[in-house]
Amino acid sequence: MSTASAATASSPTAERPGVVAPKRVVILGNPNVGKTTLFNRLTNENAKVGNYPGVTVERRVGRLDGASGNGARDVDVMDVPGAYSLSARSAEEQIAIGAALGLDENPKPDLAVVVVDAGQLVRNLYLVLQLVELEVPCVVALNMIDEAADNAPRPDAVARLFGVVAVPTNGRTGLGVDDLVRAIERALETPPRGSIEVPYPAALRADVDRVAEALPSAWRIDVERDRALARWALVSIDADDELDNIPPSLRERALDVQREGVHAGRDLDQEIIGARYAFLDAHAASLFARGVDEPPSRAFSEKLDRILIHPVYGFAIFLVVMMVLFQSLFTWADPGIRFVERTVLALQVFAADQLSGGFFRDLVVEGVLGGVGNVIVFVPQILLLFLFIGLLEDSGYMARVAYLMDRVMRALGLHGRAFVPMLSGFACAIPAILATRTMERRRDRLLTMLVIPLMTCSARLPVYTLVIAALFPPTRAFGWIPVQGLLMVGMYLFATTVALLSAFVLGRVVVKGRKVPLILELPPYRLPKLATTLRMMWDRTRSFLTEAGTVILACTVALWIVLSHPKPDHLPPGTSPAVAAQQTIAGSYGGRLGKALEPAFRPLGFDWKIDVGLLGAFTAREVFVSTMGLVYGTGETDDPAPLRDRMRAETRADGKPAYTPLTGLSLMVFFAIACQCVSTLATVRRETKSLRWPAFLFAYTGVLAWLASFLVYQGGKLLGLE
Amino acid sequence: MATLADLPTGASATVTSIGGERAFRRRMMEFGLLPGTTIELRRVAPLGDPVEIRVRGAALSIRRVEARNIGVAALPVAATDARASAVRDVGMRPSLPARP
Numbered sequence: 077m078s079t080a081s082a083a084t085a086s087s088p089t090a091e092r093p094g095v096v097a098p099k100r101v102v103i104l105g106n107p108n109v110g111k112t113t114l115f116n117r118l119t120n121e122n123a124k125v126g127n128y129p130g131v132t133v134e135r136r137v138g139r140l141d142g143a144s145g146n147g148a149r150d151v152d153v154m155d156v157p158g159a160y161s162l163s164a165r166s167a168e169e170q171i172a173i174g175a176a177l178g179l180d181e182n183p184k185p186d187l188a189v190v191v192v193d194a195g196q197l198v199r200n201l202y203l204v205l206q207l208v209e210l211e212v213p214c215v216v217a218l219n220m221i222d223e224a225a226d227n228a229p230r231p232d233a234v235a236r237l238f239g240v241v242a243v244p245t246n247g248r249t250g251l252g253v254d255d256l257v258r259a260i261e262r263a264l265e266t267p268p269r270g271s272i273e274v275p276y277p278a279a280l281r282a283d284v285d286r287v288a289e290a291l292p293s294a295w296r297i298d299v300e301r302d303r304a305l306a307r308w309a310l311v312s313i314d315a316d317d318e319l320d321n322i323p324p325s326l327r328e329r330a331l332d333v334q335r336e337g338v339h340a341g342r343d344l345d346q347e348i349i350g351a352r353y354a355f356l357d358a359h360a361a362s363l364f365a366r367g368v369d370e371p372p373s374r375a376f377s378e379k380l381d382r383i384l385i386h387p388v389y390g391f392a393i394f395l396v397v398m399m400v401l402f403q404s405l406f407t408w409a410d411p412g413i414r415f416v417e418r419t420v421l422a423l424q425v426f427a428a429d430q431l432s433g434g435f436f437r438d439l440v441v442e443g444v445l446g447g448v449g450n451v452i453v454f455v456p457q458i459l460l461l462f463l464f465i466g467l468l469e470d471s472g473y474m475a476r477v478a479y480l481m482d483r484v485m486r487a488l489g490l491h492g493r494a495f496v497p498m499l500s501g502f503a504c505a506i507p508a509i510l511a512t513r514t515m516e517r518r519r520d521r522l523l524t525m526l527v528i529p530l531m532t533c534s535a536r537l538p539v540y541t542l543v544i545a546a547l548f549p550p551t552r553a554f555g556w557i558p559v560q561g562l563l564m565v566g567m568y569l570f571a572t573t574v575a576l577l578s579a580f581v582l583g584r585v586v587v588k589g590r591k592v593p594l595i596l597e598l599p600p601y602r603l604p605k606l607a608t609t610l611r612m613m614w615d616r617t618r619s620f621l622t623e624a625g626t627v628i629l630a631c632t633v634a635l636w637i638v639l640s641h642p643k644p645d646h647l648p649p650g651t652s653p654a655v656a657a658q659q660t661i662a663g664s665y666g667g668r669l670g671k672a673l674e675p676a677f678r679p680l681g682f683d684w685k686i687d688v689g690l691l692g693a694f695t696a697r698e699v700f701v702s703t704m705g706l707v708y709g710t711g712e713t714d715d716p717a718p719l720r721d722r723m724r725a726e727t728r729a730d731g732k733p734a735y736t737p738l739t740g741l742s743l744m745v746f747f748a749i750a751c752q753c754v755s756t757l758a759t760v761r762r763e764t765k766s767l768r769w770p771a772f773l774f775a776y777t778g779v780l781a782w783l784a785s786f787l788v789y790q791g792g793k794l795l796g797l798e
Numbered sequence: 799m800a801t802l803a804d805l806p807t808g809a810s811a812t813v814t815s816i817g818g819e820r821a822f823r824r825r826m827m828e829f830g831l832l833p834g835t836t837i838e839l840r841r842v843a844p845l846g847d848p849v850e851i852r853v854r855g856a857a858l859s860i861r862r863v864e865a866r867n868i869g870v871a872a873l874p875v876a877a878t879d880a881r882a883s884a885v886r887d888v889g890m891r892p893s894l895p896a897r898p
Binding site for chain 1: 819821829
């Protein structure tokens with residue numbers, strides 16, 4: 077929040093004569109109340125996805141799909157992330173109040189639609205109460221009214237208590253949505269002026285007034301609203317909160333008042349929150365059809381929980397669900413990936429035929445089209461992963477995953493919800509990093525993003541396969557364990573161990589953050605709504621393509637230029653294409669860079685040819701194989717057999733083989749750890765909105781990889797394994 | 799003082815105090831868990847932590863260390879309708895939480 081907030085109260089368009097600015101409606105509500113489904117219904121699924129100022133929290137804005145329509149003023153509807161309360165300790169929690177009041181760069185809304193879970197009325201009304209205290213005109217949607225069964229809240233009673241408009245809705249079936257639209261349109265014409273009088277204790281009133289005096293003038297409106305904002309400040313401000321744009325004088329005053337309260341043996345938080353709940357509880361019974369505040373039975377969820385979080389069946393089902401998710405990322409995405417690859421190849425062939433030779437053709441065919449393919453190839457896995465995440469979240473099972481795994485994940489410093497993203501990292505880091513969005517706190521997201529690239533993604537497999545096939549004999553240890561298979565399993569175990577240890581260390585050293593208690597709601601099980609999930613799949617994919625995709629494309633084109641230019645001056649006539657390609661890459665900037673880097677990687681057992689391969693692998697790790705194919709003149713194919721034989725035969729100046737099993741092991745260890753993948757780095761940049769974190773990720777995995785390979789190679793040599 | 803963590807699985811009690819870090823206390827109170835509120839320890843996660851509690855019909859999962867910060871007392875004997883007593887007791891009672 078800033079003192080400049082008053083300036084943002086009206087948008088620039090409002091000042092232009094003749095142009096009527098759209099009215100603004102924000103949709104607020106607790107998590108798990110069906111807010112997104114209702115938002116989709118209100119906007120008819122036309123939403124622009126952006127970010128809130130300063131934080132990577134998605135902001136969706138759509139046009140109200142008006143019932144009247146005929147020349148009525150346009151209405152923008154903004155979906156605010158779920159919040160149990162307006163009070164905040166972090167910049168992310170601060171979004172709710174910023175959006176509700178139009179503070180900071182947020183436009184000032186004309187109306188708040190508060191989506192309320194009719195089956196959890198009192199707790200949900202706590203948020204309504206705060207909004208009404210802050211004099212925000214409210215329309216309350218008593219959502220999921222069907223679940224409240226025979227003891228549904230009475231809209232008229234709710235409306236009367238708060239002086240708001242209340243409409244029963246069911247976002248899933250669309251019931252009451254037309255009424256809600258009409259109520260919104262009417263409320264925009266004549267904003268409902270809510271009013272309540274919570275009987276706060278007398279001593280507290282004096283404290284609140286002292287804080288209100290310290291409010292910046294731009295935030296002040298009238299006495300009651302100032303007091304409400306002062307109560308917000310008193311509950312939210314902390315000696316070590318992470319709130320943005322709180323004026324120092326206000327912060328100091330709030331801390332002073334809190335300190336004095338503690339000295340007097342009082343608890344201001346409890347006085348404020350307790351008075352609000354006392355007010356709600358005193359009126360609760362009158363709000364229900366049956367005259368008692370009795371939450372609906374959770375019998376169905378309880379029955380399911382007896383199985384789904386059972387010590388034995390619970391874990392068994394969990395394992396099955398995770399295996400299906402994991403397996404599907406590999407197998408179900410495969411046809412999609414192959415389709416993308418084939419389409420891009422066909423386009424490349426087509427473009428090569430259409431264009432005349434030279435740099436431009438190569439740029440289009442190999443650079444740009446190759447780069448586009450390199451972006452779109454992630455789409456099948458992203459769609460699939462978010463299909464699963466949507467279904468798991470909407471059904472309520474994801475909260476149970478966090479509940480079941482919390483003990484294990486916490487020991488590593490990770491959030492329980494980090495499990496699914498980390499598991500997805502075994503398929504591909506890109507969708508996995510996008511999936512960290514399911515965690516609310518920046519610290520949890522960041523830590524998870526920093527370790528996901530250490531999970532052995534499927535793009536590393538072709539590299540492992542090549543190295544193992546080329547350098548390790550197909551023999552069996554102890555007469556029955558195949559050495560090659562053992563190595564493959566060993567690489568997975570090694571990388572996973574490194575990832576978990578890194579999480580442990582990074583969580584204590586790098587992304588420390590405050591320890592925040594884990595309070596997780598276990599919502600009732602509900603049938604997932606496919607439309608909502610499809611919508612999310614599309615939103616995530618689109619934002620990946622437009623934001624991370626462009627960077628990936630640019631980097632891929634740049635790498636292509638580096639590895640194919642400058643072209644060798646002249647090749648003797650009759651040179652085979654493979655040899656020509658070999659000459660090109662050896663003389664390219666990339667080839668020269670590989671040679672220049674040789675001293676740095678020599679202690680790991682890598683020669684310049686491997687260094688060039690590592691450079692090529694930045695496009696995508698499996699490109700290592702085809703780059704090595706170019707370097708060795710065996711052609712750029714996916715068939716590793718000729719390359720494998722060529723690598724086995726390669727010798728050093730002293731006649732010893734250039735590649736030994738030890739070199740291979742060192743190379744695989746390097747591949748396991750180093751985050752040499754532009755797509756991953758671009759995605760982390762997009763998700764953190766900073767260059768610092770991808771740079772850190774690249775640096776820490778690079779150093780760690782070098783050290784680990786160094787230990788393997790030099791240690792192996794000392795043991796005489798060379 | 800008995801805490802939520804000491805309750806047997808499936809038992810209900812009345813909250814007497816909420817201690818621990820401010821962030822935790824504030825969040826719990828905003829969920830409507832205040833002195834006087836009835837709380838149930840529904841179950842313990844298979845790995846021993848966290849625990850699932852029921853407050854006002856909602857199911858919440860909190861960690862065991864945090865459950866130790868919630869002081870509880872046996873439900874009032876006469877309170878056949880526990881919620882009615884919660885309404886009477888909430889908020890204004892001068893019961894101070896244990897500050898760290």
